[in-house]
Amino acid sequence: MSCIFCKIIANEIPSERVYEDDKVIAFKDINPATPVHILVIPKVHIEGVHEIDSENSHYVARAFEVIRTLAEEFHLEKGYRVITNVKEYGGQSVPHLHFHLLGGKNLGEKII
Numbered sequence: 608m609s610c611i612f613c614k615i616i617a618n619e620i621p622s623e624r625v626y627e628d629d630k631v632i633a634f635k636d637i638n639p640a641t642p643v644h645i646l647v648i649p650k651v652h653i654e655g656v657h658e659i660d661s662e663n664s665h666y667v668a669r670a671f672e673v674i675r676t677l678a679e680e681f682h683l684e685k686g687y688r689v690i691t692n693v694k695e696y697g698g699q700s701v702p703h704l705h706f707h708l709l710g711g712k713n714l715g716e717k718i719i
């Protein structure tokens with residue numbers, strides 16, 4: 608298995624975990640773009656949004672429940688952004704579905 612995020616799930620490479628349950632884990636991004644930059648990922652290898660279907664979408668639902676609670680835990684009550692990049696043109700560098708939780712400062716209105 609060569610997927611770096613599957614290796615993080617399996618504890619084969621370290622991460623700074625901030626949450627884990629039966630469906631998802633969350634850990635700090637190694638190269639944070641904002642003061643709070645957390646990645647929330649399913650514990651199964653879904654490559655990206657393009658592989659979400661009715662069989663695996665419960666992982667996505669859980670990921671967003673966790674994003675909500677992490678936003679509270681990390682005091683993002685003023686607001687935050689959730690991003691997921693998809694495939695080459697979407698700038699996805701790790702082909703394992705992940706949601707970036709970004710916050711801790713005013714991110715402005717522009718997405719790109």
Ligand code: AMP
Pocket residue numbers: 611620622634635636637638639646691692698699700701702
């Ligand atoms: P993306 O470009 O949307 O695929 O995002 C991949 C993210 O994973 C980037 O923000 C990287 O900084 C982050 N990343 C890559 N390797 C690790 C790692 N070992 N631990 C934590 N974050 C990582």
Ligand code: ZN
Pocket residue numbers: 610611612613614651652653702703
């Ligand atoms: Zn994976």
